[in-house]
Amino acid sequence: MSGPLDGLGDEAVTSLMAAVGGARWFAGKGRQPTPRSLTALPWLNEEGAEPRVRLAVLEVAYPDFPGTEHYQLALAQRHGPGPEGLAPLYTDGDATVYDAAQDPEAAAVLLQALLEQRSVSDDDGAVRFHLRERGALSPDLPARVFRGQQSNTSVMFGDVAMIKLFRRLELGRNLDIEVHAALNDAGTADVAGLFGWTEATWSSDGVVLGADLGMCVEKLADAVDGWDLALEVLRAGGTFADHAAALGRALAEIHAALRTAFGTSERPGADVAATMAGRLRAATAVAPALEPYAAGLQERFATLGEAALPVQRVHGDFHLGQTLHTPSGWKIIDFEGEPAKGIAERVAPDAAWRDVAGMLRSFDYAAASVPGPGAAAWRDACREAFLDGYTGGAGLGDGAGPLAAYEADKAVYEVVYEVRNRPDWVGIPLGALTALAGPTTEHTTHEGAPR
Numbered sequence: 016m017s018g019p020l021d022g023l024g025d026e027a028v029t030s031l032m033a034a035v036g037g038a039r040w041f042a043g044k045g046r047q048p049t050p051r052s053l054t055a056l057p058w059l060n061e062e063g064a065e066p067r068v069r070l071a072v073l074e075v076a077y078p079d080f081p082g083t084e085h086y087q088l089a090l091a092q093r094h095g096p097g098p099e100g101l102a103p104l105y106t107d108g109d110a111t112v113y114d115a116a117q118d119p120e121a122a123a124v125l126l127q128a129l130l131e132q133r134s135v136s137d138d139d140g141a142v143r144f145h146l147r148e149r150g151a152l153s154p155d156l157p158a159r160v161f162r163g164q165q166s167n168t169s170v171m172f173g174d175v176a177m178i179k180l181f182r183r184l185e186l187g188r189n190l191d192i193e194v195h196a197a198l199n200d201a202g203t204a205d206v207a208g209l210f211g212w213t214e215a216t217w218s219s220d221g222v223v224l225g226a227d228l229g230m231c232v233e234k235l236a237d238a239v240d241g242w243d244l245a246l247e248v249l250r251a252g253g254t255f256a257d258h259a260a261a262l263g264r265a266l267a268e269i270h271a272a273l274r275t276a277f278g279t280s281e282r283p284g285a286d287v288a289a290t291m292a293g294r295l296r297a298a299t300a301v302a303p304a305l306e307p308y309a310a311g312l313q314e315r316f317a318t319l320g321e322a323a324l325p326v327q328r329v330h331g332d333f334h335l336g337q338t339l340h341t342p343s344g345w346k347i348i349d350f351e352g353e354p355a356k357g358i359a360e361r362v363a364p365d366a367a368w369r370d371v372a373g374m375l376r377s378f379d380y381a382a383a384s385v386p387g388p389g390a391a392a393w394r395d396a397c398r399e400a401f402l403d404g405y406t407g408g409a410g411l412g413d414g415a416g417p418l419a420a421y422e423a424d425k426a427v428y429e430v431v432y433e434v435r436n437r438p439d440w441v442g443i444p445l446g447a448l449t450a451l452a453g454p455t456t457e458h459t460t461h462e463g464a465p466r
């Protein structure tokens with residue numbers, strides 16, 4: 016097996032499997048992961064450097080599931096003492112190996128490699144760094160790992176840049192990089208600038224595999240998470256309507272740029288309805304609490320049947336937590352789509368209503384998280400302002416029906432997400448389904464309902 020499991024030694028395999036299995040970003044929780052291959056990619060800096068840094072790919076298999084998953088590790092090998100308080104991953108002869116993302120000097124090697132557009136290769140694989148824009152990047156920017164909740168691992172470099180190391184690797188091109196590049200090329204101000212990215216190739220069972228390993232983007236200064244800001248405003252009894260309108264305008268700009276960059280097509284509404292119905296069936300198997308809503312939801316999806324839906328590249332998982340409020344306006348992050356979907360589904364063109372619906376659901380989540388007499392009115396005001404911003408005041412027109420179907424589809428996804436990740440929250444999307452699975456012949460305006 017290449018990389019062979021014994022390439023780094025048993026201790027490395029065991030400890031890296033344990034590190035991956037225990038990480039927030041590990042996708043196989045509750046299953047029995049077994050390491051299938053471990054590829055140590057070529058060193059990124061010269062022999063004798065302290066620390067010496069390399070990236071590695073651990074391939075994980077499960078006895079009861081087909082296919083494998085690939086996880087990235089960033090390894091810092093040291094002969095002297097490591098960073099204070101950082102536990103080693105394993106020992107390698109007289110060296111000790113640490114997580115490079117948490118070792119500032121090791122993380123600096125990644126930035127240095129990007130600035131020099133390093134390209135390294137050996138028999139096991141190759142790593143290439145691509146610099147798009149140098150901006151204010153410099154090798155001496157202090158590195159600090161991001162400690163907030165995330166599905167990957169980001170390292171901040173001063174106030175200038177952020178390198179995001181993708182943890183669960185998608186073979187082929189990474190969507191976040193692809194979309195950031197396209198939106199930067201289009202001159203869209205609503206996303207961070209992309210400084211560069213890293214890609215690798217390696218072989219497994221004689222097959223050459225490739226993936227993007229990380230991206231370096233502009234660190235957005237004084238950025239406040241949209242979800243945190245919305246809750247803060249709501250708790251203080253304030254209005255979020257102006258922010259919602261600005262988010263609507265930002266999404267409209269991004270959608271326009273995505274149409275230009277990736278093109279558009281059409282999908283018969285009946286196809287989309289059938290996909291949603293299939294997702295509902297699968298979701299109901301995971302979350303039987305969906306059962307009472309099934310007939311109403313099928314009816315809601317069926318309303319799509321008459322339409323030819325314009326489709327395009329979309330964000331795919333647009334919610335308040337994917338927005339950052341900065342002094343220069345709202346910025347949208349994380350264009351990788353819903354984590355539970357496979358790459359083919361995430362890259363497939365979809366109606367722009369998917370993202371509109373995602374944000375409307377987020378306003379509902381926020382209101383439900385801060386219950387109180389004003390919460391429903393707060394949510395409805397956000398909804399109205401967001402749609403006004405998105406449509407430029409033109410209103411939804413024929414879009415009201417499709418939007419309602421997409422809201423229902425998103426709420427179904429959320430029920431499964433909550434059952435799997437935060438069972439205490441499942442009441443929020445279930446609560447919305449009462450209205451979304453309700454009568455489809457009129458536009459209802461009560462709790463969580465489409466207008």
Ligand SMILES: Nc1ncnc2c1ncn2[C@@H]1O[C@H](COP(=O)(O)OP(=O)(O)O)[C@@H](O)[C@H]1O
Binds near residue numbers: 164166238240337348
């Ligand atoms: N360009 C950026 N500048 C500053 N902070 C950022 C930037 N991008 C993301 N973040 C911070 O990192 C967090 C996680 O980012 P995200 O792209 O959602 O990562 P992941 O895909 O790993 O979940 C965000 O919630 C935000 O706080």
Ligand SMILES: O=P(O)(O)O[C@H]1O[C@H](CO)[C@@H](O[C@H]2O[C@H](CO)[C@@H](O)[C@H](O)[C@H]2O)[C@H](O)[C@H]1O
Binds near residue numbers: 242
């Ligand atoms: O940000 P991720 O790509 O990891 O998205 C997943 O997790 C989200 C929660 O962190 C989840 O979002 C749901 O909860 C949010 C509040 O925490 C709410 O604002 C969203 O509207 C709701 O969908 C998201 O669905 C999931 O894919």
